[in-house]
Amino acid sequence: MTDAPFRPFETALDQETALFRLRDAVAGADDGELFLERKRSETIVFDDGRVKTASYDASEGFGLRAVRGETAGYAHSSEISEGSLNRAVETARLAVGDGGGTLADAPQATNVRLYTDDNPMDDFAFPTKIDTLREIDAYARGLDSRVVQVSAVLAASMQEVEILRPEGKLVRDARPMARLNVSVIVEENGRRESGGHGGGGRFGMTGLVEPSHWKSVTREALRIALVNLGAEAAPAGVMDVALGSGWPGVLLHEAVGHGLEGDFNRKKTSAFAGLMGQRVAAPGVTVLDDGTIPDRRGSITVDDEGTPSGKNVLIEDGILVGYMQDRQNARLMGVNPTGNGRRESYAHIPMPRMTNTYMLGGEADPKEIVAELKDGIYAVGFGGGQVDITNGKFVFSCTEAYRVKNGKIGAPVKGATLIGDGATALQQIRAIGNDMALDPGIGNCGKAGQWVPVGVGQPTMLIGGLTVGGSAA
Numbered sequence: 001m002t003d004a005p006f007r008p009f010e011t012a013l014d015q016e017t018a019l020f021r022l023r024d025a026v027a028g029a030d031d032g033e034l035f036l037e038r039k040r041s042e043t044i045v046f047d048d049g050r051v052k053t054a055s056y057d058a059s060e061g062f063g064l065r066a067v068r069g070e071t072a073g074y075a076h077s078s079e080i081s082e083g084s085l086n087r088a089v090e091t092a093r094l095a096v097g098d099g100g101g102t103l104a105d106a107p108q109a110t111n112v113r114l115y116t117d118d119n120p121m122d123d124f125a126f127p128t129k130i131d132t133l134r135e136i137d138a139y140a141r142g143l144d145s146r147v148v149q150v151s152a153v154l155a156a157s158m159q160e161v162e163i164l165r166p167e168g169k170l171v172r173d174a175r176p177m178a179r180l181n182v183s184v185i186v187e188e189n190g191r192r193e194s195g196g197h198g199g200g201g202r203f204g205m206t207g208l209v210e211p212s213h214w215k216s217v218t219r220e221a222l223r224i225a226l227v228n229l230g231a232e233a234a235p236a237g238v239m240d241v242a243l244g245s246g247w248p249g250v251l252l253h254e255a256v257g258h259g260l261e262g263d264f265n266r267k268k269t270s271a272f273a274g275l276m277g278q279r280v281a282a283p284g285v286t287v288l289d290d291g292t293i294p295d296r297r298g299s300i301t302v303d304d305e306g307t308p309s310g311k312n313v314l315i316e317d318g319i320l321v322g323y324m325q326d327r328q329n330a331r332l333m334g335v336n337p338t339g340n341g342r343r344e345s346y347a348h349i350p351m352p353r354m355t356n357t358y359m360l361g362g363e364a365d366p367k368e369i370v371a372e373l374k375d376g377i378y379a380v381g382f383g384g385g386q387v388d389i390t391n392g393k394f395v396f397s398c399t400e401a402y403r404v405k406n407g408k409i410g411a412p413v414k415g416a417t418l419i420g421d422g423a424t425a426l427q428q429i430r431a432i433g434n435d436m437a438l439d440p441g442i443g444n445c446g447k448a449g450q451w452v453p454v455g456v457g458q459p460t461m462l463i464g465g466l467t468v469g470g471s472a473a
Helices: 013-025 083-092 126-143 209-228 247-259 261-267 329-333 365-371 422-427
Strands: 031-047 049-066 069-078 145-162 172-190 191-202 236-245 286-290 311-316 356-357 376-387 393-403 408-414 417-421 431-432 445-447 450-458 461-471
Touching: 013 031, 013 049, 013 145, 031 329, 049 083, 049 126, 049 393, 049 422, 069 083, 126 145, 126 172, 126 356, 126 393, 145 191, 172 209, 191 209, 191 393, 209 393, 209 408, 209 431, 247 261, 247 286, 247 311, 247 356, 247 393, 247 417, 247 422, 247 450, 261 329, 417 422, 422 431, 422 461
Parallel strands: 236 376, 356 450
Antiparallel strands: 031 049, 031 145, 049 069, 145 172, 172 191, 236 461, 286 311, 286 356, 376 393, 393 408, 393 417, 417 461, 431 461, 445 450
16 A cells, blocks of 8 residues: 655646746735645444444545635645646635735744654555454453443544645645544443543554553453443532543533634634633643644644644633634734644635643642542543533533542442533632643544544543533432
């Protein structure tokens, strides 16, 4: 499956001609670029003792953008050719109108490489991948007689992009991705429950298919399933909630992160609009969005406009100090881009998006945080969630949670949901642990119909006064 690197200006387009046409498109505009992409992906699903699906997808194309003020003209094509580019120029040019704009400065260059440029799909032959998934299935069933179904997914992709800027600069990035996920269903006395675990990042498959790794992932999936098998109905009411470290940061991502993206604040549709420099969280709360962490799922060497990714502080010691910005919103708000202009593919326009969003750790011992909980919930795993950007209200379902009374962790609970709003929850953080951790590499983020890989993280923390939805009397 080894392919030559993606070099569209050597195989499909003359670079000087493309630059000439790009400059035609953005003449009198404020910004714009020609974004070219090739992406290949592979997913193998082994379910209930057999290969359920095995897919391979390949796509390539370009997107041309011209920006004038708040308006952006965008045209894309799956055919990389001079004819397609000429037609795209005519379409994108409509947004510029009579012009009058001043072309923004080019992004700064970077020599940083945050991940390998090797294609993870080339690491192992297809039969080897199938054999690994079959071994996972057998191993899970051998761990416990209550296992009735096993599903294992091995996936990898390689996205290669080239971004041609109007000033003549060409930016390249090759972005690998690999992940392994295992889910287990157990049954006892007619009751069935499930558990899942996995992760990955911007690296090859080698570490994922090592027996020491997939056995650990499988055992964790089984542990969660067995916890849920013995879970009681969750209580309901307003109570204090302790959140575990790592993946529970998805609540921070949804309830707070989206509200700190530049476009929502420029349009004043975010609950955080107009609060720059003001206290929005309890003292000690520091939140960052950091796309510069090597090999992480949400990391990007450069964003999809050619700006190097950054380590951006959003909230510092409870004070709002920054938003995540793409080039258009940064220019309109009079600030610098932060390397957060991302898009799902060449067929999508860039917008401000998160990369790896996390809260820094504090000084408290995580065990002492739970011990402070007199009557509440200790949530360490989350599933789906929803948030309203305009008011920050969120609803999240817990996949692993426990009842806590008088500082003692009791029975696991099933069906718990956490309900609140991000701005209030930030203010009600009462304790921050010293165990900050990032998630295992499973996050995807949706916005305006576009999906991009992201990372989340946080330390153990205690939040007061969240509404817990449950079914216990």
